[in-house]
Every structure is written in structure tokens, then in C-alpha cells.
Amino acid sequence: MWLGFVNKGVLKINLSDLSTVGYFEKIKHESVSFITKDTENGLWISTLNKGIYYLKRTSISVLEDGAEVKGQQVFNLFNGGNKSLIFSNPTGLFQVNNSHAKKIVEAQARIIRDIKISETDNTVLIGGSLLL
Amino acid sequence: MLILTCGQLSLQNVVKLLCILGLALLGVNNLAAQIKEADLKNEELIIETSNYNVIIDINTGKIQKHLHWISITGKKVWEFEISDKIYETAFAKSIISSDEVINSFQFVKKNATDSQTFNIKCKAQPYFSHFGYQSNKKNGFFFGGKNLIKFNNDGTTLLREFDTFIISMF
Numbered sequence: 396m397w398l399g400f401v402n403k404g405v406l407k408i409n410l411s412d413l414s415t416v417g418y419f420e421k422i423k424h425e426s427v428s429f430i431t432k433d434t435e436n437g438l439w440i441s442t443l444n445k446g447i448y449y450l451k452r453t454s455i456s457v458l459e460d461g462a463e464v465k466g467q468q469v470f471n472l473f474n475g476g477n478k479s480l481i482f483s484n485p486t487g488l489f490q491v492n493n494s495h496a497k498k499i500v501e502a503q504a505r506i507i508r509d510i511k512i513s514e515t516d517n518t519v520l521i522g523g524s525l526l527l
Numbered sequence: 528m529l530i531l532t533c534g535q536l537s538l539q540n541v542v543k544l545l546c547i548l549g550l551a552l553l554g555v556n557n558l559a560a561q562i563k564e565a566d567l568k569n570e571e572l573i574i575e576t577s578n579y580n581v582i583i584d585i586n587t588g589k590i591q592k593h594l595h596w597i598s599i600t601g602k603k604v605w606e607f608e609i610s611d612k613i614y615e616t617a618f619a620k621s622i623i624s625s626d627e628v629i630n631s632f633q634f635v636k637k638n639a640t641d642s643q644t645f646n647i648k649c650k651a652q653p654y655f656s657h658f659g660y661q662s663n664k665k666n667g668f669f670f671g672g673k674n675l676i677k678f679n680n681d682g683t684t685l686l687r688e689f690d691t692f693i694i695s696m697f
Contacts, residue, residue, distance in 0.1 A: 396668065396696060396697070397696065397697045398675065398689075398693050398695070398696050399693065399694055399695030399696065400689065400691045400692065400693055400694065401691050401692040401694055402691060403690075403691045408675070408687070410668075413675075413686055413687045426694065427694065427695050428694060428695055429695050430695050430696065430697035431697060432697065438697075
């Protein structure tokens with residue numbers, strides 16, 4: 396199990412003995428808001444201060460596809476199926492394919508706080524709050 | 528925190544209006560084929576409170592079957608439901624002990640006659656979580672505050688306390 400922390404990155408926990416069996420040095424000071432896996436067993440990690448990271452085996456890379464993506468506060472992150480990733484940041488809702496992020500919903504004075512993807516009918520529900 | 532503003536509309540209509548506004552947002556994107564725009568009123572409404580989300584059936588005002596599990600203090604685990612009048616009152620009950628103060632967690636409908644503004648507030652500490660991970664059908668795991676907690680039919684077990692707040696898991 397992976398756990399994300401405030402200002403302390405991620406830890407991998409062995410549920411048998413609850414020991415820490417992994418972490419990533421590069422993001423050890425970040426606040427990790429969401430974690431998900433892709434079909435290739437890579438780990439997508441969103442942070443509240445430094446955008447989105449991708450971990451695979453021992454390598455780690457950061458998603459930097461334009462100013463609206465790079466280094467942003469990312470609230471959530473979901474596997475969108477068909478090898479895509481869906482996430483939201485203060486500028487809107489994005490879909491990532493092949494490391495290319497495409498904005499699919501403009502934030503428009505709203506903060507998209509939550510995403511729910513239905514597995515049955517392939518719909519996306521977004522929830523949020525107005526910028527006041 | 529979600530703040531609703533309305534004129535002569537009922538609160539439930541305001542909620543539906545917000546859903547429609549949400550749909551308007553969704554309508555201008557390139558995923559139109561994947562986003563079902565119709566019948567959202569029969570779907571679920573995701574309401575953000577201070578630090579977590581509550582999913583409510585907007586037709587009944589009830590939280591859906593999969594109740595979210597919330598840690599109020601990092602030690603107490605609560606489940607809660609919304610009363611029949613959506614947003615007006617929410618009350619919590621402890622699943623550990625029945626004598627906990629029932630209003631430690633509640634939504635507050637602000638009595639604002641001028642602006643007709645309703646504030647939904649969570650009176651609790653930051654960094655709670657809903658259910659986050661299930662290893663199999665017997666054991667589920669979630670976090671509250673700095674604690675990693677397991678639950679199953681026998682109850683809840685504190686597995687490990689960390690030195691900082693957990694905010695995500697997979």
C-alpha cells in the first residue's frame with residue numbers, strides 16, 4: 396500500500412508487518428494529494444505544490460506540459476481508462492495521453508475538487524466550489 | 528465548504544441548478560462523447576466540505592449506500608447521514624462508542640435572512656479521509672489524521688501512527 400503525506404512525500408507500506416518498504420527521495424518533501432496506477436504498473440502521483448510525478452520501477456519523471464500543468468497544485472488524479480489519466484488543478488480538468496495533457500474543462504472561477512469516474516457508463520462527474 | 532446562494536428558489540432547486548451549471552462547464556470540452564450530460568439529477572451530487580467529500584443522492588438527500596468513513600480526531604471513526612432535509616442538519620454517530628457527543632460533526636445551515644446564504648460547515652479538524660483502500664473483501668483500510676486504520680466486521684484497528692498527516696493512499 397502506498398500512502399501520501401503532508402510535506403513528506405510517499406511511503407510504501409508492507410501490510411503484513413506494517414514496515415516501510417519504499418519511498419522516493421525526489422518527492423520526499425512534497426504533499427501528495429492522490430496516487431494511482433496505470434496499466435503498465437507505473438505510479439502517478441499528484442502533489443499540492445509541484446504538479447504530477449510518474450514513477451516506474453526506480454525512475455521518476457514529472458509531467459511538464461505547459462504552464463497550466465507544470466508545478467501546479469493538483470487536487471486529484473484518476474485513471475481515466477484507455478491509457479489516459481484525468482486530473483484537476485486550479486485552471487481546470489485535464490486528460491493526459493502519452494504524457495500530453497489536454498484541458499477538457501475550464502475551471503471558470505471554480506475549483507474542481509473532486510472527480511468521480513463511473514466504471515459502468517464511462518461518465519465523469521466533477522464536483523467543486525466557487526471561487527469566492 | 529460549499530456555499531449556496533439563492534433567491535426565491537428552494538434549496539433542493541438550488542442544488543439542481545448547481546448541477547446544471549456543472550453540466551454547462553462540462554459541455555464545452557472535447558470529451559463530450561464520454562461525458563453523459565443527461566440525467567445528472569438522478570446521479571449523485573458531490574459536495575465538498577472542508578477537507579473531504581460527501582456523496583449524496585440529490586433526490587433523497589441521503590448519503591449513498593457506501594457511507595464514507597471519517598476520522599474526526601484521528602482516533603474516533605464516524606459514519607454519518609444527512610437528515611431528510613438536505614443540508615439542513617447532519618448528524619454523526621460513533622461506530623466505536625455510542626456515547627460520543629453526537630454533534631461533534633455537523634453541517635450548519637446558516638440563518639441568514641438577507642442574503643439567503645447557506646453555509647455548510649464541518650466542525651472538525653483537518654485531514655480526515657473517507658475510505659481509501661481495500662485489500663480484499665474482508666479488510667478495508669483508511670486513514671484519519673496521522674493514523675492508518677484497518678476495519679472489518681470485527682471493528683477498527685489502529686495499525687500505525689505516522690509523524691505527519693496522511694492525505695492519500697493507494
